[in-house]
Amino acid sequence: MPSLDDYKGIDPAWCPGCGNFSILDTFKEAMVEMDLEPHQLTVVSGIGQAAKFPHYIRCNTFNGLHGRALPVAAGIKLANHKMKVFVTTGDGDCYGEGGNHLLHNIRRNLDIKLFVHDNQIYGLTKGQPSPTSMEGIKFKIHPFGVLSEQMNPMALAVALDCSFVARAFSGDQEHLKGIIKEAAEHKGFALVDILQPCVTFNKVNTFSWYKERVYQIEDGYDPTDRLAAFEKALEWGDRIPLGIIYKNQRPIMEERIPMISKEPLIRHSFDQKKIEETLKEFY
Amino acid sequence: MDYSIRITGEAGQGIQTIGGSLAKVFARSGYHVFTHQDYESRVRGGHNFYQIRFSDAPVMSSRDGIDLLVAMDSAGIDRYLSGLTENGLVIYDSKTLRQKHEDPNFLDVPFSDLAVEHGGNKIMANTVATGAVLGSIRMDTDIFLDILKHTFSKKGDEIVQGNIDAAKAGHSYAVGNCWKCSFDLAPVSGPKMLIAGNDAIGLGAIASGLKFYSAYPMTPSTGIMNYIAGKEEEYGIIVEQAEDEIAAVNMAIGASFAGVRAMTGTSGGGFALMVEGISLAAMTETPVVIALAQRPGPATGLPTRTEQGDLEFALYSAHGEFPRIILAPGTPEQAFHLTNRAFEMAEKYQVPVIILTDQYLADSQWTFDKFDTDKLKYTDRRLRGDALKEQGIYNRHTCTEIGVYPMAIPGESRHLVVTDSDEHDEEGHMIEDSETRIKMIDKRLFNKLPAIKKDIAPPAFYGSDTPDIVIIGWGSTYGLLKEAVDVLSKDLNISMLHFSEMYPLPEIEKFNYLDILKRAEMTICIENNATSQFARLIRTWTGFEFSNRINKYDGRPFTLESLIGEINAIIG
Numbered sequence: 001m002p003s004l005d006d007y008k009g010i011d012p013a014w015c016p017g018c019g020n021f022s023i024l025d026t027f028k029e030a031m032v033e034m035d036l037e038p039h040q041l042t043v044v045s046g047i048g049q050a051a052k053f054p055h056y057i058r059c060n061t062f063n064g065l066h067g068r069a070l071p072v073a074a075g076i077k078l079a080n081h082k083m084k085v086f087v088t089t090g091d092g093d094c095y096g097e098g099g100n101h102l103l104h105n106i107r108r109n110l111d112i113k114l115f116v117h118d119n120q121i122y123g124l125t126k127g128q129p130s131p132t133s134m135e136g137i138k139f140k141i142h143p144f145g146v147l148s149e150q151m152n153p154m155a156l157a158v159a160l161d162c163s164f165v166a167r168a169f170s171g172d173q174e175h176l177k178g179i180i181k182e183a184a185e186h187k188g189f190a191l192v193d194i195l196q197p198c199v200t201f202n203k204v205n206t207f208s209w210y211k212e213r214v215y216q217i218e219d220g221y222d223p224t225d226r227l228a229a230f231e232k233a234l235e236w237g238d239r240i241p242l243g244i245i246y247k248n249q250r251p252i253m254e255e256r257i258p259m260i261s262k263e264p265l266i267r268h269s270f271d272q273k274k275i276e277e278t279l280k281e282f283y
Numbered sequence: 284m285d286y287s288i289r290i291t292g293e294a295g296q297g298i299q300t301i302g303g304s305l306a307k308v309f310a311r312s313g314y315h316v317f318t319h320q321d322y323e324s325r326v327r328g329g330h331n332f333y334q335i336r337f338s339d340a341p342v343m344s345s346r347d348g349i350d351l352l353v354a355m356d357s358a359g360i361d362r363y364l365s366g367l368t369e370n371g372l373v374i375y376d377s378k379t380l381r382q383k384h385e386d387p388n389f390l391d392v393p394f395s396d397l398a399v400e401h402g403g404n405k406i407m408a409n410t411v412a413t414g415a416v417l418g419s420i421r422m423d424t425d426i427f428l429d430i431l432k433h434t435f436s437k438k439g440d441e442i443v444q445g446n447i448d449a450a451k452a453g454h455s456y457a458v459g460n461c462w463k464c465s466f467d468l469a470p471v472s473g474p475k476m477l478i479a480g481n482d483a484i485g486l487g488a489i490a491s492g493l494k495f496y497s498a499y500p501m502t503p504s505t506g507i508m509n510y511i512a513g514k515e516e517e518y519g520i521i522v523e524q525a526e527d528e529i530a531a532v533n534m535a536i537g538a539s540f541a542g543v544r545a546m547t548g549t550s551g552g553g554f555a556l557m558v559e560g561i562s563l564a565a566m567t568e569t570p571v572v573i574a575l576a577q578r579p580g581p582a583t584g585l586p587t588r589t590e591q592g593d594l595e596f597a598l599y600s601a602h603g604e605f606p607r608i609i610l611a612p613g614t615p616e617q618a619f620h621l622t623n624r625a626f627e628m629a630e631k632y633q634v635p636v637i638i639l640t641d642q643y644l645a646d647s648q649w650t651f652d653k654f655d656t657d658k659l660k661y662t663d664r665r666l667r668g669d670a671l672k673e674q675g676i677y678n679r680h681t682c683t684e685i686g687v688y689p690m691a692i693p694g695e696s697r698h699l700v701v702t703d704s705d706e707h708d709e710e711g712h713m714i715e716d717s718e719t720r721i722k723m724i725d726k727r728l729f730n731k732l733p734a735i736k737k738d739i740a741p742p743a744f745y746g747s748d749t750p751d752i753v754i755i756g757w758g759s760t761y762g763l764l765k766e767a768v769d770v771l772s773k774d775l776n777i778s779m780l781h782f783s784e785m786y787p788l789p790e791i792e793k794f795n796y797l798d799i800l801k802r803a804e805m806t807i808c809i810e811n812n813a814t815s816q817f818a819r820l821i822r823t824w825t826g827f828e829f830s831n832r833i834n835k836y837d838g839r840p841f842t843l844e845s846l847i848g849e850i851n852a853i854i855g
Contacts, residue, residue, distance in 0.1 A: 010712055037697070038699060039693070039694060039696065039697045039698065039699055040694060042541075042693055042694070044537070047704070052713070054701075055701075055703070055712050055713060058699060059699060060693040060694065060699050060700045060701065061699070061700075061701040061702065061703070061711065062537065062540055062567070062702055063702070063703040063704060063705065063713070064533065064536075064563060064567075064704050065533070065559055065560070065563050065704050068529060068530075068533045068559075068560070068563075070530075071525065071529070071530035071531075071533035071534045071537065072533045072534070072536060072537035072540070073537060074523070074530075074534050074537065075495065075497065075533065075534035075535060075536065075537025075538035075539075075540070075541065075545070076537040076538065076540060076541040076693075078495065078521050078523060078534075078538060079494065079495055079521075079537070079538040079539075079541035079542060079543045079545075080541045080542060080692075080693070080694060082694065083541065083693065083694045100526050100527060100529075100530070101526065101529075101530055103526070104525075104526035104530070257521060258516060259515065259516060259519045259520070259521060260519075260521070265494045265495065265519070265521060265538075265542075265543050266494075266541060266542035266543055266667075266692055266695075268494060268519045268543075270492040270661065272490060272492070272656075272659055272661050274518070275486070275489065275490040275656060275659070276656060278486065278489070278514070278517075279476065279486070279653070279654060279656070282476040282477060282478045282482075283310075283311065283474045283475070283476050283477075
């Protein structure tokens with residue numbers, strides 16, 4: 001039985017009060033409660049404050065390039081689909097730099113869990129707008145305010161028929177833990193957008209800004225109804241829904257590849273002599 | 284005997300089918316064959332050709348003179364008639380081309396009519412044409428009919444029989460109507476294997492235990508993905524089409540990290556997108572093999588044509604200082620073995636290895652008696668199973684004298700595998716301090732380099748042992764240079780130095796090629812690019828400057844005659 005101590009990593013270098021701390025603690029608790037050992041999971045990340053996450057727990061880790069966590073995760077999952085693969089990333093890393101990979105990994109539907117720590121700003125580069133920054137907010141490099149429309153990752157994911165789409169809030173850890181566990185136990189690609197205040201640079205979307213707006217999706221909501229899900233995904237502003245917005249039972253890619261129906265690729269043996277037979281095809 | 288056949292036509296007219304079948308017939312008969320393709324970047328229309336040279340002696344380049352021109356379009360006649368040899372022959376269908384030639388060098392074969400009459404479908408005109416070529420050179424149709432049976436077996440007996448009848452009709456028409464046909468074929472015995480560069484790379488990768496190939500389609504590298512995908516199920520390989528080349532290289536790195544041999548392939552433009560990934564492979568010390576099939580740039584350039592323009596790009600691609608290995612095969616056989624080398628070296632040194640080819644080698648077919656599979660290596664250097672479980676402590680980036688620490692398979696034990704694109708400590712966690720930074724640079728770069736350098740094979744040296752003239756080349760020009768030496772040796776004291784293990788440059792301890800160059804009166808560096816990139820590499824690393832250079836940068840390969848002409852012009 002794993003304990004929280006098993007997951008204790010190096011000391012985080014985040015700003016005091018950062019929303020990432022509670023996501024980190026909650027993630028560890030969720031892993032322990034799901035009886036997962038550190039060596040049974042690989043956490044892949046890109047670059048950004050959220051991408052430092054795997055160093056602050058103990059697990060197999062691939063901290064890759066900015067925006068490129070998902071393709072690395074896909075390669076790992078295809079090579080070893082018995083591995084639990086998580087991606088921790090931020091709104092800039094995933095929705096900005098890595099946007100194309102997000103679209104196509106939703107399509108692939110590998111059993112990968114993508115947690116986007118969404119603070120609606122670039123923290124590591126000290127305060128530029130991210131794709132989820134709200135239109136009109138002024139930044140040093142945007143003296144007239146952000147002119148591009150705010151991206152809606154939830155609506156995007158529902159539109160692409162993403163297997164599991166949810167939103168959580170770093171300020172509601174019990175709820176967040178439930179979502180992490182549901183995502184982990186769901187079979188298919190899961191996108192969890194985790195709202196998280198940036199205490200240093202985001203003076204608009206603060207802890208209290210979120211606290212006043214978020215609400216848990218009401219009982220009786222049917223997350224398998226795609227049209228209703230799209231409507232729910234569009235909610236933003238005065239009221240921001242938290243919970244599972246959409247899920248479906250699309251078959252996962254790794255179960256549709258006959259070569260790995262018995263053993264993951266990493267366990268396949270190799271017989272070099274076999275090439276003799278193939279060479280004959282060239283005569 | 285040494286004959287060249289050029290099949291010309293629009294894209295979509297089946298000239299690849301005709302050329303491919305003929306090349307196979309000649310190879311199976313036992314002739315030495317060399318083919319190369321010239322095609323435009325379009326699916327239908329335009330003008331393409333497929334050239335086959337075959338002989339009873341080894342051939343490894345294309346020649347200018349055409350002995351037999353198969354014209355499926357009129358442009359073929361307009362453009363290449365002047366290249367016809369004295370006893371050369373043009374085979375065409377006057378009805379389809381709507382032009383009639385009375386010259387005795389022309390053989391009018393009603394491809395379409397014979398196809399309809401004997402095969403039952405106009406579409407079999409290609410089969411008639413192939414049969415007519417075989418009839419013109421007085422070869423029988425047995426092997427061709429076997430090929431047809433195999434090719435069309437899935438389409439049913441009727442189609443097979445139709446093609447057989449069409450082939451026979453074309454053959455007997457040519458035998459009965461070609462007075463001018465004076466081809467004299469030397470007796471040979473077969474069969475020989477026939478293989479193109481791209482297939483050889485795919486085959487070499489499979490023979491090296493490849494388990495994962497991710498790529499985005501890009502000419503002329505796509506053939507590698509096609510070949511491997513065809514063997515996916517048989518060999519238990521996953522081929523994944525990536526959303527872009529950035530994903531392709533990152534996926535391959537992910538799969539390699541997870542514990543399997545992984546590869547990607549592309550051309551210059553896609554490679555440009557991959558370079559950050561190459562830097563990632565270097566920093567995380569994750570083995571990855573990248574095939575870079577060059578085509579002329581900049582930008583989209585000439586998508587279906589050839590150039591050796593990306594050597595320096597491959598050499599200096601990606602930010603930061605780290606070791607890399609660049610291999611540039613000169614023949615499909617070398618492509619097969621060097622792909623195996625690429626995997627072995629990538630695993631041994633945990634570095635990115637680039638296989639540098641070009642459209643010319645990618646699409647050219649060569650014949651060989653056999654590939655020597657005894658030379659293949661497979662060394663599993665991954666820590667797995669009991670060996671891993673018994674390991675006391677595991678730190679992925681432990682510093683060692685040779686710079687390499689075994690890669691553990693994540694999840695196979697309680698050990699954790701941690702790596703980072705940030706500078707990191709031995710465990711794999713990000714650091715900022717200067718002491719660790721220096722230690723890790725030493726590990727990755729300086730500790731690995733001596734062994735890598737020692738491992739690099741010397742260039743191929745062919746011709747006179749003490750030459751007055753040395754012609755130098757790399758990669759796909761191997762066959763051209765070798766044949767040029769054969770031709771020029773009759774009058775000159777000449778030899779060839781050909782580099783296929785390009786970088787790090789071979790050391791001179793094993794074989795002092797610099798000494799040979801310095802002693803020669805004339806050293807001519809031959810490159811399919813505009814600025815002699817290899818000459819610059821040699822000068823940078825050795826200080827040696829070649830006395831002369833030959834460059835070709837029109838997007839086409841050298842032909843044997845054109846190359847010899849340029850060498851003679853320099854020698855005077």
